Amino acid sequence: MTNTWITRAETGADSPAVRAIVVAAFDTPSEADLVDALRADPAWIDGLSIVATDQDGKLVGHALLTRCHIGDTPALCLAPVAVLPEYQKTGAGSAAIRAALDAARDKGEHYVTVLGHPAYYPRFGFSRASAYGIGISIDVPDEAMMALAFDSGHPLPGGVVRYAAPFGI
Numbered sequence: 001m002t003n004t005w006i007t008r009a010e011t012g013a014d015s016p017a018v019r020a021i022v023v024a025a026f027d028t029p030s031e032a033d034l035v036d037a038l039r040a041d042p043a044w045i046d047g048l049s050i051v052a053t054d055q056d057g058k059l060v061g062h063a064l065l066t067r068c069h070i071g072d073t074p075a076l077c078l079a080p081v082a083v084l085p086e087y088q089k090t091g092a093g094s095a096a097i098r099a100a101l102d103a104a105r106d107k108g109e110h111y112v113t114v115l116g117h118p119a120y121y122p123r124f125g126f127s128r129a130s131a132y133g134i135g136i137s138i139d140v141p142d143e144a145m146m147a148l149a150f151d152s153g154h155p156l157p158g159g160v161v162r163y164a165a166p167f168g169i
């Protein structure tokens with residue numbers, strides 16, 4: 001197995017393979033249904049659904065950024081991130097996340113939020129969101145809600161994160 005993952009934006013033809021990755025990673029179709037619902041939602045931003053492939057083009061990982069808001073300020077939500085179980089912990093998830101963040105920065109985005117494991121996401125620049133006065137309307141461990149700003153000229157705003165409708169938050 002190679003650890004040199006290739007990343008690119010998903011194309012229309014990738015949807016079934018992305019769905020298969022997300023279903024396999026989470027053991028239930030809920031997150032895959034969420035991805036499909038987000039594709040049909042105004043929160044979807046072309047170019048910010050990133051796949052990681054092996055050298056032969058096989059899709060093994062996926063990271064998705066969609067529009068959310070911190071208070072009234074536009075931001076991005078990183079969710080879900082998924083890697084085929086047999087390829088987990090080989091860098092595919094990290095590659096997809098870094099490529100998604102790079103693509104967002106290139107599009108002129110400033111802020112990204114993530115709800116996830118506090119041992120994983122800080123390596124990409126995320127830190128505890130509550131330190132910036134950022135909150136969430138559901139009960140989650142404080143350290144699980146994280147955020148990042150791409151540049152110091154645009155510091156994170158405070159406010160409650162408002163998710164796209166398909167998240168149901």
Ligand SMILES: CC(C)(COP(=O)(O)OP(=O)(O)OC[C@H]1O[C@@H](n2cnc3c(N)ncnc32)[C@H](O)[C@@H]1OP(=O)(O)O)[C@@H](O)C(=O)NCCC(=O)NCCS
Pocket residue numbers: 025026061079080081082083084087088089090091092093094095116117119120
């Ligand atoms: C979480 C996930 C996307 C990470 O992708 P990955 O390609 O397996 O991870 P990478 O190879 O990029 O990074 C490996 C590191 O992530 C850590 N890691 C992997 N899954 C983790 C998890 N669920 N929680 C905390 N850390 C995790 C590994 O311990 C390893 O840490 P180290 O570098 O300090 O040794 C992937 O494991 C996955 O699909 N898991 C199931 C679905 C899920 O939980 N998604 C995240 C919630 S949206």
